[in-house]
Amino acid sequence: MFxxxxxxxxxxxxxxxxxxxxxxxxxxIKALDDVSFQLxxxxxxxxxxxxxxxxxxxxxSVTGAYRKSSGDVLLxxxxxxxxxxxxxxxxxxxxxxxxxxxxEVMDAPSNLFLGREKIQSGWLGQAFGFINRRKxxxxxxxxxxxxxxxxxxxxxxxxxxxxxxxxxxAVGRAAYWQGEIIILDEPANxxxxxxxxxxxxxxxxxxxxxxxxxxxxxxxMDHIFKVADRVIIMRGGRKVGDLRIEDTTREEVVGxxxxxxxx
Amino acid sequence: xxxxxMIKVPVALRKRLxxxxxxxxxxxxxxxxxxxxxxxxxxxxxxxxxxxxxNILTQTSIYIILGVGLTIVLTVGEIDISMGSxxxxxxxxxxxxxITWGYPIGVGLLATFIVGVFCGFMNGFLTAVVRVPSIIVxxxxxxxxxxxxxxxxxxxxxxxxxxxxxxxxxxxxxxxPVPIWIAFIAVLWGYLFLKHTRIGxxxxxxxxxxxxxxxxxxxxxxxKIIAFLIMGVMSALxxxxxxxxxxxxxxxxxxxxELQVLAAVVLGGTSLxxxxxxxxxxxxxxxxxxxxxxxxxxxxxxxxxxxxAVGGLLIAVVAVRISREPAEGKT
Amino acid sequence: xxxSSKHAEPDQPRSVMQKLLDWKEAYPxxxxxxxxxxxxxxxxxxxxxxxxxxxxxxxISIILNQTAAYIILGVGMTLVIAIKGIDLSxxxxxxxxxxxxxxxLVNNDFPVWFALIAAVAAGxxxxxxxxxxxxxLRVPALIVxxxxxxxxxxxxxxxxGHDILFRYPDALxxxxxxxxxxxxxxxxxxxxxxxxxxxMLNYTSFGKRVIAVGGNEEAARLxxxxxxxxxxxxxxxxxxxxxxxxxxxxxxxxxxxxxVATGIEFHVIALVVLGGTSLxxxxxxxxxxxxxxxxxxxxxxxxxxxxxSSFMQQTVLGLIFIGVVALRSWQARRxxx
Ligand SMILES: Nc1ncnc2c1ncn2[C@@H]1O[C@H](COP(=O)(O)OP(=O)(O)OP(=O)(O)O)[C@@H](O)[C@H]1O
Ligand SMILES: [Mg+2]
Numbered sequence: 060m061f062x063x064x065x066x067x068x069x070x071x072x073x074x075x076x077x078x079x080x081x082x083x084x085x086x087x088i089k090a091l092d093d094v095s096f097q098l099x100x101x102x103x104x105x106x107x108x109x110x111x112x113x114x115x116x117x118x119x120s121v122t123g124a125y126r127k128s129s130g131d132v133l134l135x136x137x138x139x140x141x142x143x144x145x146x147x148x149x150x151x152x153x154x155x156x157x158x159x160x161x162x163e164v165m166d167a168p169s170n171l172f173l174g175r176e177k178i179q180s181g182w183l184g185q186a187f188g189f190i191n192r193r194k195x196x197x198x199x200x201x202x203x204x205x206x207x208x209x210x211x212x213x214x215x216x217x218x219x220x221x222x223x224x225x226x227x228x229a230v231g232r233a234a235y236w237q238g239e240i241i242i243l244d245e246p247a248n249x250x251x252x253x254x255x256x257x258x259x260x261x262x263x264x265x266x267x268x269x270x271x272x273x274x275x276x277x278x279x280m281d282h283i284f285k286v287a288d289r290v291i292i293m294r295g296g297r298k299v300g301d302l303r304i305e306d307t308t309r310e311e312v313v314g315x316x317x318x319x320x321x322x
Numbered sequence: 323x324x325x326x327x328m329i330k331v332p333v334a335l336r337k338r339l340x341x342x343x344x345x346x347x348x349x350x351x352x353x354x355x356x357x358x359x360x361x362x363x364x365x366x367x368x369x370x371x372x373x374x375x376x377n378i379l380t381q382t383s384i385y386i387i388l389g390v391g392l393t394i395v396l397t398v399g400e401i402d403i404s405m406g407s408x409x410x411x412x413x414x415x416x417x418x419x420x421i422t423w424g425y426p427i428g429v430g431l432l433a434t435f436i437v438g439v440f441c442g443f444m445n446g447f448l449t450a451v452v453r454v455p456s457i458i459v460x461x462x463x464x465x466x467x468x469x470x471x472x473x474x475x476x477x478x479x480x481x482x483x484x485x486x487x488x489x490x491x492x493x494x495x496x497x498x499p500v501p502i503w504i505a506f507i508a509v510l511w512g513y514l515f516l517k518h519t520r521i522g523x524x525x526x527x528x529x530x531x532x533x534x535x536x537x538x539x540x541x542x543x544x545x546k547i548i549a550f551l552i553m554g555v556m557s558a559l560x561x562x563x564x565x566x567x568x569x570x571x572x573x574x575x576x577x578x579x580e581l582q583v584l585a586a587v588v589l590g591g592t593s594l595x596x597x598x599x600x601x602x603x604x605x606x607x608x609x610x611x612x613x614x615x616x617x618x619x620x621x622x623x624x625x626x627x628x629x630x631a632v633g634g635l636l637i638a639v640v641a642v643r644i645s646r647e648p649a650e651g652k653t
Numbered sequence: 654x655x656x657s658s659k660h661a662e663p664d665q666p667r668s669v670m671q672k673l674l675d676w677k678e679a680y681p682x683x684x685x686x687x688x689x690x691x692x693x694x695x696x697x698x699x700x701x702x703x704x705x706x707x708x709x710x711x712x713i714s715i716i717l718n719q720t721a722a723y724i725i726l727g728v729g730m731t732l733v734i735a736i737k738g739i740d741l742s743x744x745x746x747x748x749x750x751x752x753x754x755x756x757x758l759v760n761n762d763f764p765v766w767f768a769l770i771a772a773v774a775a776g777x778x779x780x781x782x783x784x785x786x787x788x789x790l791r792v793p794a795l796i797v798x799x800x801x802x803x804x805x806x807x808x809x810x811x812x813x814g815h816d817i818l819f820r821y822p823d824a825l826x827x828x829x830x831x832x833x834x835x836x837x838x839x840x841x842x843x844x845x846x847x848x849x850x851x852x853m854l855n856y857t858s859f860g861k862r863v864i865a866v867g868g869n870e871e872a873a874r875l876x877x878x879x880x881x882x883x884x885x886x887x888x889x890x891x892x893x894x895x896x897x898x899x900x901x902x903x904x905x906x907x908x909x910x911x912x913v914a915t916g917i918e919f920h921v922i923a924l925v926v927l928g929g930t931s932l933x934x935x936x937x938x939x940x941x942x943x944x945x946x947x948x949x950x951x952x953x954x955x956x957x958x959x960x961x962s963s964f965m966q967q968t969v970l971g972l973i974f975i976g977v978v979a980l981r982s983w984q985a986r987r988x989x990x
Binding site for chain 2: 739786790791792793795796797799800801802803804806807808810811919922923926932933963964965966967968969970971972974975978979982983
């Protein structure tokens with residue numbers, strides 16, 4: 060999947076993802092007001108902003124989880140119409156949404172393959188859509204190892220896992236399916252220090268080995284400054300800053316978030 | 323050596339049980355069923371005879387078939403209380419096509435299924451697309467479908483169906499009554515569909531967490547409509563057996579059946595909140611209810627006390643289950 | 654909300670429509686209830702168009718008398734649904750309370766006041782059983798009341814068998830057949846229940862707790878509300894009101910039998926929903942339910958007067974119900990996409 064991408068990446072100069080003039084209204088509320096941004100190939104882009112600034116709404120509007128009120132999305136320079144999340148996945152955008160997006164009453168393999176179950180190879184799979192649980196289980200075991208989670212019983216509903224472990228499964232799912240772009244809404248929220256480190260390391264590793272581009276929303280400045288190349292700052296539904304990490308400081312970013320300094 | 327083997331077995335068993343999370347529930351429900359059979363084999367005369375068992379199974383086949391449908395609807399996080407009225411409407415249409423208008427039985431059966439699909443689609447559309455809570459939708463269609471049945475058929479009883487239909491009701495294949503075969507196939511299909519197919523997996527996800535399923539690219543509306551369509555088809559199937567067994571059709575058929583079916587499914591461990599459907603549990607639940615009722619009848623208990631036993635058992639079983647699974651009670 | 658709303662310029666004159674929308678936002682209950690009232694008026698107009706006798710004092714008093722029991726049950730069910738519960742057993746509770754009246758007044762010669770108290774007490778006791786199972790055993794309300802619906806009906810059947818008890822004392826019959834200012838006492842009783850229910854739900858701390866429990870049980874628990882007690886009380890109230898409804902019911906029919914009021918739970922849930930109360934809990938529209946009951950009563954009466962067969966009536970009732978509810982949820986969705 061991504062081998063092609065890396066080839067393309069070295070060729071074209073167009074950004075992996077570009078959002079132009081995105082607006083989103085909820086009833087009378089303007090949650091996003093004319094937001095544009097670019098995600099360059101192989102880049103990790105941080106998005107920061109206060110609670111309610113519109114960060115989640117932005118990525119939901121871009122990935123088809125919300126129907127945006129107006130604006131355009133371009134992938135590799137080509138305009139695309141992403142009407143739902145399935146389309147986004149088909150186009151190679153994996154997203155971990157803020158409320159983890161897992162079905163708590165189902166087991167880890169079912170969640171990992173949710174909506175993309177492995178089908179049995181024979182006629183049973185072809186004609187009736189029989190799923191291959193064994194394959195799903197074994198791949199889940201491998202994946203959980205890489206994100207450093209121990210699960211005693213793979214068939215137990217994941218609500219038996221701790222909140223942090225659930226979050227790791229969600230991030231692991233995006234890592235497993237890694238498209239060309241992975242979007243993470245507060246991936247390190249709610250999880251322990253060890254697992255935070257594992258998640259950040261995973262992000263960097265995937266970027267290095269596969270050249271995947273990332274968008275990462277976070278409230279944690281340490282995380283942003285550790286892994287991101289660039290950061291955009293949201294406030295009140297607008298983009299108020301777009302800075303390269305090398306050119307900025309935490310103070311400046313925090314100032315933009317709170318509105319203390321003018322961009 | 324021996325000790326090791328003794329430790330190994332439980333571990334192996336535990337692994338197996340871990341891999342089948344519904345197993346403890348099914349075992350407990352099955353235990354209840356066995357207990358009931360045991361008690362009645364003392365109190366009720368002839369309870370263990372083959373003919374009684376055959377009768378119970380044949381009689382229960384209708385509830386089992388409907389139970390498969392309702393389990394799937396509950397799994398997707400919805401409910402259907404209109405199935406009794408679907409049966410009334412389908413029975414009326416079956417009677418009219420075959421008896422009043424004299425079409426061949428094949429056409430009649432086709433018409434029955436069309437009614438089932440139509441009613442299921444209407445419930446599904448109103449729930450999934452218009453987004454009215456399904457308990458309200460099916461409360462409305464409960465009245466509406468029954469009204470249609472009355473309008474079409476009045477209160478006349480249509481009798482003398484062709485031999486093929488009568489065979490479905492009272493014939494047998496390899497010594498086993500046809501309704502039992504049909505129920506068996508419905509359960510087998512329902513189990514495989516819900517647990518082992520992609521769509522079944524999607525239905526469970528939609529019932530478990532609709533938003534997560536949507537974000538994972540699953541079309542939640544279509545899943546809900548599919549569940550109601552299945553309920554409609556199962557209702558048609560049940561209609562055919564009911565009409566065939568009585569060799570008669572009437573617009574009041576199926577009245578109040580939804581409560582018995584709901585009780586059976588809930589006894590079987592399917593969650594009312596979606597995301598967990600236990601088809602085999604519904605089978606056991608339906609059997610428990612039938613055996614309880616038949617057993618009490620054969621033990622000479624008046625009908626009214628049977629009602630109390632059924633209601634009490636339902637509440638008690640669910641109460642025990644909830645007290646043992648505090649996590650489940652929270653949701 | 655952390656952003657400035659640019660369109661709020663105070664000097665700009667606002668259209669009537671805008672004012673209406675603002676009002677709708679500020680008083681959502683009043684807005685839904687007004688919508689229900691319009692449906693009611695439309696129905697009245699239609700039936701009046703078909704048959705002028707429909708709006709006569711006589712017919713209206715008849716409708717109100719027929720609807721009194723529904724109104725009383727509707728108030729209770731509104732509370733139950735407001736805590737995100739449901740009660741399918743009310744028809745069977747009416748049968749148990751009715752049975753009590755029959756035993757005390759027909760089979761024996763107890764004073765009427767005593768029988769009335771006993772009927773309400775019997776209903777409350779049924780409510781206690783429901784409340785205990787829902788609140789303390791934490792069994793889902795749908796399952797509990799499905800079970801007790803069968804159990805309570807069984808009790809009535811065991812006691813009464815297939816007997817029909819009639820010839821009640823005049824003092825009881827007066828409740829439905831007497832006239833105070835042209836209306837039956839049962840109508841005043843229903844009005845009293847509506848007023849008490851409205852005040853309790855909207856102006857007392859208990860009402861606030863009911864809404865809190867229905868709106869977000871976990872939050873209510875964390876803020877120190879005794880959820881069990883609230884749930885328990887609501888189911889007991891529902892039982893007591895079922896007892897009151899039984900009195901009105903028996904007085905109007907002058908008879909009791911074990912199968913009385915079978916299936917009314919669906920009518921009562923339907924009227925509460927017609928009145929705009931959401932099945933998702935956290936909201937209860939008592940006046941809406943009153944209007945919903947009247948809509949139901951007018952439909953049943955009106956379809957009869959205008960000569961629909963009872964078969965047709967059921968079809969039309971179902972269709973109207975589905976239509977109204979579908980319209981409501983379509984509207985709700987337009988406001989909040
Ligand atoms: N489905 C919705 N309906 C109505 N308003 C919404 C909806 N989703 C978000 N909003 C509003 O849009 C604004 C932006 O919300 P959003 O979730 O994007 O914030 P956020 O930046 O992700 O905040 P947080 O850091 O808390 O996750 C908020 O004011 C919120 O109230
Ligand atoms: Mg957010």
